[in-house]
Amino acid sequence: MLTRKIGAGLFVLAAVLLLALPADAEGPNLGQPISQADLAPWDLTVMPDGIGLPPGGGTAAQGKILFADSCALCHGDDGKGGIVEAVVVNNPPPLSGPGSVKSIGNFWPVATTLFDFIRRAMPFTQPRSLTDDQVYALTAYLLYMNKVIGETDRMDATTLPQVKMPNRENFFPEFPKLMPQRP
Amino acid sequence: MKMTDKHSTSDVVAGNGLLHRRALLGRGLAFAGAMGTGAGFSTDAAAEPLTEPDWSLVPGDAMPPYQVASPFEKSVVRLIDNPSGQPVISHARTPHHLLNGIITPNGLHFNVNHGGVPVIDPSQHKLLIHGMVKRPLVFTVEALLRYPMVSRINFLECGGNSASLFSNEAVSATVQQIHGFVSCSDWAGVPLAVLLEEAGVEPKATWFIAEGADAPHLTRSVPLSKAFDDAIVALYQNGERLMPGNGYPMRLFLPGWEGNINTKYLRRIKVTDGPALTYHEAHTYTDPLPDGKSFQFYFVQEVKSFITSPSPGVGPKAAGYVEISGVAYSGTGRITKVMVSADGGASWSEAALQEPALPKAFTRFRMPWHWNGGPAVLQSRAWDEAGNMQPTRAEFIALRGQTKSPAKWPEFPSHHYNAVASWAIDAKGEVRNAYA
Numbered sequence: 001m002l003t004r005k006i007g008a009g010l011f012v013l014a015a016v017l018l019l020a021l022p023a024d025a026e027g028p029n030l031g032q033p034i035s036q037a038d039l040a041p042w043d044l045t046v047m048p049d050g051i052g053l054p055p056g057g058g059t060a061a062q063g064k065i066l067f068a069d070s071c072a073l074c075h076g077d078d079g080k081g082g083i084v085e086a087v088v089v090n091n092p093p094p095l096s097g098p099g100s101v102k103s104i105g106n107f108w109p110v111a112t113t114l115f116d117f118i119r120r121a122m123p124f125t126q127p128r129s130l131t132d133d134q135v136y137a138l139t140a141y142l143l144y145m146n147k148v149i150g151e152t153d154r155m156d157a158t159t160l161p162q163v164k165m166p167n168r169e170n171f172f173p174e175f176p177k178l179m180p181q182r183p
Numbered sequence: 184m185k186m187t188d189k190h191s192t193s194d195v196v197a198g199n200g201l202l203h204r205r206a207l208l209g210r211g212l213a214f215a216g217a218m219g220t221g222a223g224f225s226t227d228a229a230a231e232p233l234t235e236p237d238w239s240l241v242p243g244d245a246m247p248p249y250q251v252a253s254p255f256e257k258s259v260v261r262l263i264d265n266p267s268g269q270p271v272i273s274h275a276r277t278p279h280h281l282l283n284g285i286i287t288p289n290g291l292h293f294n295v296n297h298g299g300v301p302v303i304d305p306s307q308h309k310l311l312i313h314g315m316v317k318r319p320l321v322f323t324v325e326a327l328l329r330y331p332m333v334s335r336i337n338f339l340e341c342g343g344n345s346a347s348l349f350s351n352e353a354v355s356a357t358v359q360q361i362h363g364f365v366s367c368s369d370w371a372g373v374p375l376a377v378l379l380e381e382a383g384v385e386p387k388a389t390w391f392i393a394e395g396a397d398a399p400h401l402t403r404s405v406p407l408s409k410a411f412d413d414a415i416v417a418l419y420q421n422g423e424r425l426m427p428g429n430g431y432p433m434r435l436f437l438p439g440w441e442g443n444i445n446t447k448y449l450r451r452i453k454v455t456d457g458p459a460l461t462y463h464e465a466h467t468y469t470d471p472l473p474d475g476k477s478f479q480f481y482f483v484q485e486v487k488s489f490i491t492s493p494s495p496g497v498g499p500k501a502a503g504y505v506e507i508s509g510v511a512y513s514g515t516g517r518i519t520k521v522m523v524s525a526d527g528g529a530s531w532s533e534a535a536l537q538e539p540a541l542p543k544a545f546t547r548f549r550m551p552w553h554w555n556g557g558p559a560v561l562q563s564r565a566w567d568e569a570g571n572m573q574p575t576r577a578e579f580i581a582l583r584g585q586t587k588s589p590a591k592w593p594e595f596p597s598h599h600y601n602a603v604a605s606w607a608i609d610a611k612g613e614v615r616n617a618y619a
Contacts, residue, residue, distance in 0.1 A: 030329060039321075045392050047457060097473035099590065102466060112460070113466070124398075174478040174480060174482070182389065
């Protein structure tokens with residue numbers, strides 16, 4: 001009997017404690033809110049449809065000069081390869097299993113990856129030092145040198161997502177069941 | 184099979200001297216006497232008379248606040264390919280041939296860093312969660328340390344581990360060189376789902392993009408379902424805070440999934456309705472197949488095993504009893520069985536699995552072997568609880584292909600190799616990588 005009274009008392013106590021908790025009690029809620037404007041400097045993600053691309057633009061001619069100054073030290077003259085792999089490959093052999101040359105022209109599925117990667121990671125020793133116009137220009141230069149776009153094609157937030165990469169249809173997920181379905 | 188020792192025929196369970204795993208229990212078998220005909224020292228020679236060694240005659244050293252391995256173990260180190268920090272990718276490989284058990288010591292955990300190891304002040308580091316959420320939030324390290332945590336023992340494997348075995352001819356390389364991009368630790372941290380729920384994920388969201396605070400701002404896309412399955416923001420590794428090369432002060436940890444996607448130095452998670460096709464997922468870790476098409480989003484590190492000893496440099500010293508030992512693991516669950524062969528796959532016997540056999544973790548396997556001093560080819564093959572079987576190399580390359588000309592270590596002809604690996608042992612006890 002005594003045990004039952006204690007049990008009932010604990011139940012009441014627990015109920016009171018539950019009521020005292022805030023409504024969204026699933027976690028400690030220690031995150032600090034931040035505005036879209038204040039987080040924007042960190043939002044480097046560029047999506048294949050172009051979401052995330054900034055204003056500005058550039059051409060291969062502008063990119064050629066930048067490449068010689070900022071990129072050729074590692075990637076070689078005209079991107080033909082240096083202490084790291086080539087970023088410009090003329091007449092790449094067809095993809096064929098292990099050991100394939102995975103060039104921008106013969107392999108990369110979307111062109112937006114170029115802008116995203118150069119802006120966040122390059123030059124290797126000075127990432128985030130390029131302006132958005134410079135990143136567009138280098139993107140245009142590499143797409144042109146790999147024979148994906150024309151020499152005078154300007155790359156910007158509208159044109160870059162429209163670039164049709166030659167190999168875009170040749171990818172499929174290794175684990176289809178893990179791929180989200182669009183709602 | 185030639186029986187030249189005291190083992191009864193019932194002790195030998197498969198070709199070329201594999202013994203029943205009960206031999207590991209130290210009963211039922213006698214190992215006395217010189218066995219076999221190969222090179223080696225005689226165990227009949229009497230031991231030297233015993234005396235007090237110097238270290239037993241004086242008190243030892245003072246204790247350091249943070250102890251490190253014995254100076255006699257100074258060769259137990261990672262294999263480093265960029266010691267001077269050149270502006271290229273850096274790799275450090277785990278010395279599996281010198282380790283045992285299932286936990287990789289923190290100082291020996293493998294690292295792949297695409298832009299050096301950043302020195303991050305935890306008081307300045309922040310984690311931003313934004314995108315398709317109701318409330319974008321910023322978390323400090325101090326705040327995350329106040330959250331309820333979970334810890335799990337999980338392996339972590341680079342998608343490039345064992346890539347040398349894509350070569351059409353067997354490369355000359357050690358277990359550390361070939362298989363050194365996998366390690367296993369106790370990872371503790373905050374469930375990512377808790378943080379996402381606080382931010383309020385919008386119903387139409389299906390992916391999230393993770394990004395690091397290192398110089399490459401390395402970034403990967405992850406299906407949102409993984410966040411609500413078992414993803415954590417890891418803060419601790421084997422009880423202490425993350426090693427700098429492993430993502431200090433925090434990393435994304437996705438149990439069983441390719442190393443690179445477990446974003447180190449995690450500073451940002453953007454919830455989205457699609458993948459970003461970032462450089463490392465669209466290019467580096469996407470694998471061309473022989474027909475010219477490519478596997479993309481190769482998330483799971485599939486069932487796999489390899490023998491850590493004997494292996495190149497740590498071959499059997501003498502004919503007779505040898506323990507074959509290795510690790511097995513699977514990104515889809517627990518290891519349920521490991522079979523071992525000493526005759527290149529002609530016959531197999533089931534290895535003993537060391538408890539605990541945890542999901543998505545190393546399971547240590549052991550197989551007693553009587554080496555007769557002759558040529559042998561050792562192999563291991565693992566099964567997991569999801570019913571997956573480690574493929575033979577022939578099965579694997581039939582789908583994935585191999586190089587057309589020999590690759591050189593440490594080239595990466597492709598990624599995500601999980602087929603059976605072989606060690607060939609010669610009459611001197613020297614071990615080399617081989618195909619069988």
